[in-house]
Amino acid sequence: MGLIENLKNAVIDGDVDSAARIANEIIDRKMDLKNAILNGLSAGMRVVGKKYEEHEYFIPEVIVSADALNTAFNIIKPHFKDKDTDYKAKVIIGVVKGDIHEIGKNIVAQFLNASGYKVIDLGRNVPPEKFVEAIEKYNADIVAMSTLMTPTLEQMKITIEHLKENGLRNKIKVIIGGAPTDQEFMNEIGADYCCKDANETVSTLDSIIIKNEVN
Amino acid sequence: MSLIEDFLTQFGFSQELIEGVFAKPGATMPAIFLAGGYNVNEYYKMTGVPAYEIVRNARHLIKSQMNLQYKFKVDLLTCLVDLNIMSESFGAKLYYDHDVLPMPNKPAIESLDDIDQLEIPDPHKDGRMPVIIEAAKLYKEKYKAKSSLIYGGYIEGPITASSNILGVENFMRGLVTNPDLIHKLLDKVTTALIEFGNAQLEAGADAIGIAEPTASSTCISPDFFKEFAFPYLKKINRKLNTPGTLIHICGHTQPIIKQWIKIPNTFIISVDEVDLTKTLETIGNKFIIVAGNISPITLLRETPETIELITKDIINEVGNHGKFVLCPGCDLAPGTPEENIMAFLNAGRKYGKFPI
Ligand SMILES: [Zn+2]
Secondary structure, three states: OHHHHHHHHHHHHOOHHHHHHHHHHHHHOOOOHHHHHHHHHHHHHHHHHHHHHOOOOOHHHHHHHHHHHHHHHHHHHHHOOOOOOOOOOEEEEEEEOOOOOOHHHHHHHHHHHHOOOEEEEOOOOEOHHHHHHHHHHHOOOEEEEEOOOOOOHHHHHHHHHHHHHOOOHHHOEEEEEOOOOOHHHHHHHOOOEEEOOHHHHHHHHHHHHHOOOOO | OHHHHHHHHHOOOOHHHHHHHOOOOOOEOOEOEEOOHHHHHHHHHHHOOOHHHHOOOHHHHHHHHHHHHHHHOOOEEEOOOOOOHHHHHOOOEEEOOOOOOOEEEEOOOOOHHHHHHOOOOOOOOOOOHHHHHHHHHHHHHHHHHHOOOEEEEEEEOHHHHHHHHHOHHHHHHHHHHOHHHHHHHHHHHHHHHHHHHHHHHHHOOOEEEEEOHHHOOOOOOHHHHHHHHHHHHHHHHHHOOOOOEEEEEEEEOHHHHHHHOOOOOEEEEEEEEOOHHHHHHHHOOOOOEEEEEEOHHHHHHOOHHHHHHHHHHHHHHHOOOOOEEEEEOOOOOOOOOHHHHHHHHHHHHHHOEOOO
16 A cells, blocks of 8 residues: 555645656556556545645645646556546536636546546637537547636537537536536536536546446 | 825825725715726727727727726726736737637747746837837826826736746746746746836826736635745835835635735735625725725626625625725626626615715
């Protein structure tokens, strides 16, 4: 448990060098990689998310933790022998059209990645048609949209309308997030879930999977 | 008291406004606006002049700002446009659109190692700084005599400007991994901001507003605010040729109020997500005006009735304390219904008569 615990702590401390060193050591020792991802990386990121929630960590600390997570994850991933189909669900993620604030979205994507989801990241300033195109192309289960700004909230509504027009709305769960979003707005535009941070997004998606709402 | 009145008169505060600020019986609680995105969008809808042209043309820009004053008769206006003026002047690339303010596209430098490549821009030549300066000049020449308005030019705060120069994610990372180089960047940017602010004052702005959202506790810790924002804001306020500035920090700021009000020559703090009672308590006897704090999201999405109630609550909370003006917590959102803005202003006029 020592190395896994150290990996978790490297993520919590945002220590990129240690995370890389430990990840390589885990591979050299042929340890259980799934365990390393779940109880090392993912568990570490959950602590980071909690510290962020409690205002002990702020954006800079979360970014360096995500760096440590990514570094270790990229070292471990090629050695991970599971089939491509062995993920919980496929998630399309992006910042809506008109907004370029993507730090929050990137962190959510990294959390989801480390928690066993296949994430297709469309980046920022993503028009509704791009979301539709990607959902069809990847046969995705979930679409996650975010915005930091008030004026671009409208784009979430427009994107959902696009999903309806293309007959996709009933095939996919729609998650929204970002500072100006809330439950009320979620109901107003007909999204399924509104998540306030990366931890909540992972637990929400996990609960959907458990309820077998997707696939 | 008269010293402070003199101080306010220097900025062009009318007697009525001063009495409002001091909660004198018979006076009304003043209302001010931070409005850039809203103004530009309204002006575009009204005239068809695209946003990318408005923000590059002083004549359109000042008209779009004065429009708000004519429509709503506000007392003080900060000519806020977007928060990329300094980063663009340092070489960052922006997205320009037809109906909204420009947004960051590519930072001026990709890495902290490239700091030495950054040259301090010339406010009269580089980026859109000349447009903002020209707008202040046009205000002085064409509008100042005709209006009781206090016209604030503006600069971005050092953290906000620097994070757009380096890219927000790299900047945030650098705060942890490379504080020395971040200080070097902040120092350079601070010099440029001071020159830009002084050029606006010289051209005719009555005051300067500093927009520093990226230093809020929504983004960085109070410790980082103390280490990376405070010294540079202090330097800016000392070196600007004005007796005091308005500093706007939206988002969550309760943990930094104590630091914030220690920045010398700060005379208005424009707050967003804070407890007003606590904030006024923290300020105590200091002469600092609090401007706050109805949410622009509320103004965009709620009904006029709800907005009236929320504004009334703010007024009742502050009561006869004084040193307070009503203000949205941040830039008005484009498309905010006019009846909602009116509901906010009318509530101020209706319930804000002193004594409350
Ligand atoms: Zn703001």
